[in-house]
Amino acid sequence: MKRVVITGAGTVNALGHDVPTTLEAMRNGVCGIAPLQMRDADRLQIRIGAQVTGFDAENRFSRQQLTLFDPFTQFAFVAAEEAMRQSGLEITEALADRAGVVLGTAGGGISTTDDNYRTVYAEGKNRVHPFVVPKLMNNAAAAQLSLRYNLRGPSFTVSSACASSNHAMAQAFVMVRSGMAPVMVTGGSESMLCFGGVKAWEGLRVMARDACRPFSRDRSGMVQGEGAGIFVFEEYDHARARGADILCEVAGCAMTSDATDIVMPSVDGAARAMRGALVDAGLAAGDVGYINAHGTGTAANDKTECAAVAEVFGQQTQQLMISSTKSMHGHLIGGTGAVELLACIMALREGVIAPTINHREDDPDCPLDVVPNTARQAQVHATLTNAFAFGGMNAVIALRKI
Amino acid sequence: MSVQDQVIAILAEQAVLEPRDVSPDATLESLGIDSMGVVESIFAIEEAFDITVPFNANAPDAADFDITSVASIIAGIERLRAQQNGPSSAP
Numbered sequence: 001m002k003r004v005v006i007t008g009a010g011t012v013n014a015l016g017h018d019v020p021t022t023l024e025a026m027r028n029g030v031c032g033i034a035p036l037q038m039r040d041a042d043r044l045q046i047r048i049g050a051q052v053t054g055f056d057a058e059n060r061f062s063r064q065q066l067t068l069f070d071p072f073t074q075f076a077f078v079a080a081e082e083a084m085r086q087s088g089l090e091i092t093e094a095l096a097d098r099a100g101v102v103l104g105t106a107g108g109g110i111s112t113t114d115d116n117y118r119t120v121y122a123e124g125k126n127r128v129h130p131f132v133v134p135k136l137m138n139n140a141a142a143a144q145l146s147l148r149y150n151l152r153g154p155s156f157t158v159s160s161a162c163a164s165s166n167h168a169m170a171q172a173f174v175m176v177r178s179g180m181a182p183v184m185v186t187g188g189s190e191s192m193l194c195f196g197g198v199k200a201w202e203g204l205r206v207m208a209r210d211a212c213r214p215f216s217r218d219r220s221g222m223v224q225g226e227g228a229g230i231f232v233f234e235e236y237d238h239a240r241a242r243g244a245d246i247l248c249e250v251a252g253c254a255m256t257s258d259a260t261d262i263v264m265p266s267v268d269g270a271a272r273a274m275r276g277a278l279v280d281a282g283l284a285a286g287d288v289g290y291i292n293a294h295g296t297g298t299a300a301n302d303k304t305e306c307a308a309v310a311e312v313f314g315q316q317t318q319q320l321m322i323s324s325t326k327s328m329h330g331h332l333i334g335g336t337g338a339v340e341l342l343a344c345i346m347a348l349r350e351g352v353i354a355p356t357i358n359h360r361e362d363d364p365d366c367p368l369d370v371v372p373n374t375a376r377q378a379q380v381h382a383t384l385t386n387a388f389a390f391g392g393m394n395a396v397i398a399l400r401k402i
Numbered sequence: 403m404s405v406q407d408q409v410i411a412i413l414a415e416q417a418v419l420e421p422r423d424v425s426p427d428a429t430l431e432s433l434g435i436d437s438m439g440v441v442e443s444i445f446a447i448e449e450a451f452d453i454t455v456p457f458n459a460n461a462p463d464a465a466d467f468d469i470t471s472v473a474s475i476i477a478g479i480e481r482l483r484a485q486q487n488g489p490s491s492a493p
Binding site (some may be wrong): 209 | 438454457
């Protein structure tokens, strides 16, 4: 079994268009949630979201790229540039055949689908752009990264709703650990903040209208976000041999399924995923100082997640910090775990625990240290990041300081 | 069809019962309608009466729309219809 480390990180999200800006915002408890700016917003019931603003795609990409890049690909592409640049990795001919890219997304090119449905159904046109399919397909972002960096090994897209990027990163991790690939580009991306995407979420009646307040007794639901998080996962000796700056170790992961309900989460499935990640990483409960929660701000998730944490960590729960950065960057759906991994890296590398902002009132059903409102300094040696998806699919990743 | 008959028809379909088996004082719980069934029922009510029901599944009791029983739902519909001024109402 190989050891796996992270040597590059990149992101685009509502808090920033790169990792330093995003981490600075998390340190300062900045809220990226604002009134939605989109066509027909006046027809929405839910009018807030964590949108990527000032991105200026027209000046970032060529005309040819713009015809092929849905926003979910654009976000992944820009985040990957940052991650690859930080890693300093050169994809040589020998490495290219074994290196790949596994990304997570739930909606893929849903903005492209939305735009073109409008064209043919609402506007009555009988013709769409010739590249609609390669633009909207769920593997478009992964494919564009494979093309850009000459990654010729295993590449594909994982889709498990809100756990997509955690499942993708878990998959990349086991591929590097097993020796199948010395390097994997991984993470996730989502751009569901389009009219149809918001309408679909609206229908579930679980969305907040004012703010995302995970673990706060007066919470009223989730708030959608968008963006991408991309990482370079690399075999430890490979990274050491080339003198790479190692951000942290990916120590373990676990994936479980509730097999109980299509939308309601279960304590058992979440607990088995966290416990499994600890065992896989060789960590004791007391080794973990911080958990980046799934923490959606819904009644169903937050109670279940807190009960699962208490079950797994027992007496150690009191020493544990657990925060939901979704309060700041919103819920990136299939890309959320990737952006949240950044908070874990910040905890390990900088000793800064990102807060759960918008917290107003303790909830007896969530009796944990949720790092309310203000970031905290703390030395942490291991972290978990949780993702519990619709469909009852859970993926938890354990990181360790190196 | 009266408002009561329409509400009973919606809830009966959700609960997989005959309308005659849904009494005006039946509660959604007694009909076996779970949280997802509640959300679907509210959607059906909004469609049938062309109203917007301010319901959030995270705080079902907080909304100004009592979903406890057939009778309370009817009262809520009547109030929303008056507030939202009929079929042309915007949210």
